[in-house]
Amino acid sequence: MARNHHHSANSCKICAEEPLDELLAACRAAGLRRTHLLLRVLEVLQRQTAPVSIRELSTTRSIRDDCDPATLYRLLQRLETKGLVRRIGLHERAAHYTLRRGHHHDYVVCRECGDVALLDMACPAQKLEREVSRSTGFKNVDHELQFYGVCPKCGKKARN
Amino acid sequence: MARNHHHSANSCKICAEEPLDELLAACRAAGLRRTHLLLRVLEVLQRQTAPVSIRELSTTRSIRDDCDPATLYRLLQRLETKGLVRRIGLHERAAHYTLRRGHHHDYVVCRECGDVALLDMACPAQKLEREVSRSTGFKNVDHELQFYGVCPKCGKKARN
DNA sequence: TTAGATGCAAACGATTTGCGCGGAA
DNA sequence: TTCCGCGCAAATCGTTTGCATCTAA
Numbered sequence: 001m002a003r004n005h006h007h008s009a010n011s012c013k014i015c016a017e018e019p020l021d022e023l024l025a026a027c028r029a030a031g032l033r034r035t036h037l038l039l040r041v042l043e044v045l046q047r048q049t050a051p052v053s054i055r056e057l058s059t060t061r062s063i064r065d066d067c068d069p070a071t072l073y074r075l076l077q078r079l080e081t082k083g084l085v086r087r088i089g090l091h092e093r094a095a096h097y098t099l100r101r102g103h104h105h106d107y108v109v110c111r112e113c114g115d116v117a118l119l120d121m122a123c124p125a126q127k128l129e130r131e132v133s134r135s136t137g138f139k140n141v142d143h144e145l146q147f148y149g150v151c152p153k154c155g156k157k158a159r160n
Numbered sequence: 161m162a163r164n165h166h167h168s169a170n171s172c173k174i175c176a177e178e179p180l181d182e183l184l185a186a187c188r189a190a191g192l193r194r195t196h197l198l199l200r201v202l203e204v205l206q207r208q209t210a211p212v213s214i215r216e217l218s219t220t221r222s223i224r225d226d227c228d229p230a231t232l233y234r235l236l237q238r239l240e241t242k243g244l245v246r247r248i249g250l251h252e253r254a255a256h257y258t259l260r261r262g263h264h265h266d267y268v269v270c271r272e273c274g275d276v277a278l279l280d281m282a283c284p285a286q287k288l289e290r291e292v293s294r295s296t297g298f299k300n301v302d303h304e305l306q307f308y309g310v311c312p313k314c315g316k317k318a319r320n
Numbered sequence: 321t322t323a324g325a326t327g328c329a330a331a332c333g334a335t336t337t338g339c340g341c342g343g344a345a
Numbered sequence: 346t347t348c349c350g351c352g353c354a355a356a357t358c359g360t361t362t363g364c365a366t367c368t369a370a
Contacts, residue, residue: 033344033349054334068352073335075350089249091304093360094334108298117296124284125305136277138268138309144251145285145305149298193324193369214359228327233360235325253335254359 015102030082050116051096108147112154175262190242210276211256268307272314
């Protein structure tokens with residue numbers, strides 16, 4: 001089961017690409033310092049619609065040179081704590097991160113190659129959060145929904 | 161963020177507890193051998209409604225003695241490949257497993273202590289699988305839906 | 321008898337942590 | 346000048362793998 005990570009994710013028609021300035025403003029407001037690494041990471045996350053792993057970040061050209069893994073982990077933890085990125089589990093070994101964009105997104109993940117595509121549809125779970133909270137007593141409920149399947153590319157390979 | 165794993169999961173009113181015999185029959189049909197470890201693992205999974213991690217399995221009284229972690233991992237991989245258990249990511253470091261019961265289940269996970277509760281409600285994502293397949297070209301689509309929140313116990317602690 | 325399971329030990333990959341230094345505010 | 350963030354190195358944890366041995370079928 002090789003994981004290629006083409007990231008064919010189509011972009012969302014609703015979420016406009018947030019300018020870097022605004023992201024930085026949000027970071028400052030959250031008490032983060034305007035670091036070289038922060039800048040680079042935001043740039044990458046901004047142009048990526050699919051969730052990105054730390055390994056992928058750390059091998060990105062612009063980041064590769066000046067990047068210690070530990071620092072990267074710490075930065076993304078900070079960003080997540082401040083609510084600026086969302087951490088997502090995709091059944092890969094490694095966690096993945098996305099910017100928190102205008103509205104909630106769900107994903108389809110290929111079981112064969114790990115490719116992730118963004119879903120551009122009304123999320124059916126969001127309206128249930130309240131119901132879940134009511135029925136279980138859990139507070140502050142949000143959710144994570146992923147679909148898993150075999151992407152067209154891998155489907156084709158299998159048929160040969 | 162300590163993870164306690166009380167597993168307060170309430171049981172599902174619909175899924176009857178499957179007799180061990182039937183489980184074993186299914187395993188045999190899948191080509192698995194009736195091993196000591198297999199028996200023990202099935203027993204534990206059967207009485208647990210919440211997903212269980214391999215660590216939890218390996219520290220269960222009945223399993224602890226005769227259990228090498230590598231063997232346990234391999235067994236659960238086999239069981240998953242054969243479609244007998246479901247592997248679930250819960251934002252914990254470790255994967256969790258449940259028996260594939262009568263019908264699909266979703267879960268609420270406590271962000272503080274990691275406690276997992278079973279949700280006994282109609283799953284809103286199941287009917288979307290076809291739609292996702294159609295709109296993305298992914299085949300053989302299923303899904304995983306988890307809600308995250310703060311469980312009553314942890315909510316109380318925070319208020320003190 | 322034989323393919324499938326196991327135990328042990330070692331490798332691996334993702335993530336975390338401690339500590340002393342450097343840079344943004 | 347003061348913390349926050351950084352780099353480096355080592356530790357930890359979950360998981361995988363190779364290999365010789367064992368055992369259910």
